Amino acid sequence: MGNNIRVLIVDDSAVVRQTLESILSAAPGIEVMGTASDPYVAAERLKTEVPDVITLDLEMPRMDGLTFLQKLMRQHPIPVVICSSVAERGTANALKALEYGAVEIITKPKVGTKQFLEESSIRLVDKIRAAAMARPKPVISTPIKVRPKLDADVVIPMGRPQTLTTTEKVCLVGASTGGTEALRVFLEQLPPGCPPVAIVQHMPEHFTAAFANRLNGICEITVKEAKDGDPMLRGQALIAPGDKHMLLKRSGARYFVEIKEGPLVSRHRPSVDVLFRSGARYGGANVVAAIMTGMGDDGAKGMKELFDAGAYTIAQDEASCVVFGMPQEAIKAGGVHKVMALTQIAGEIVRTCR
Incomplete structure (x- = not known):
């Protein structure tokens, strides 16, 4: 237990509390310390016991989640995962929560559906683990038994890179936990006229449009x-919509993106992996x-496939990552040319594409 x-x-919502508690309690390595019906009850609980992670609704009657999050981060920072219903009016607040210090966003459970039990519960547990790992102290987590993890073959089969008929460079970027702020730093540094950029950020459906609009308002591109x-x-820069795969495609010398189910x-x-594999096939050394x-x-x-296809590949370094998981695995796979701090990546990409 320790x-x-x-x-x-x-x-x-009592239903949501019960559903979350049931899912998390069933996952090895996770313990539900308790539940609270609003931030006031949570604050009282925090006086005697401190959790590793808090899941937090945004819309509650006595105090909204954003207000509580601000108070929490000022007084006693704890990794927070926002659990919000997918609603258009709520997306801006959810993105604001990321600015205030929340480390993840998940969609509120659709209770009782087969798809939720098979997919959302796995993502929920993964995000709780990611939030816990974002803390300075190490956390030991136990893998849960799930269905086999699928690779990019189910969306785009392996294939040889197409013969290139263009020298136009394109940039592909992947990120997850901590990526919303990392992408802000990266995109704010890109100058007008930079190479085209396609981005996959792990984010729920309906949140990506608001995220893209916020970045569009503060970036030069x-x-x-x-x-x-x-x-x-x-x-x-094009950001993949939540709950859809995005692939790089090429017609002659023209690059475009395909959005598809899967x-x-x-x-x-x-x-x-899907974006990077498509880049290996249709972009190769131009990526x-x-x-x-x-x-x-x-x-x-996918990054190793890009590397083998002649693309130039970069990984964010451990010191500037919130969670050094994806970059570390890409480095271990032998698919990275250069490891560098977040603030150096935009400049390196622009120089490389000249």
């Missing part, structure tokens, strides 16, 4: 949520790729 990740669930068939243009790959949709902060190994296989 090495377990201890979780406090804060949500005004254009940032938008990708749509099927969008061209890859200089001075523009099963979870490396437990994610969108998956970095510059970066893998950033995140838990797990999504992107490691």
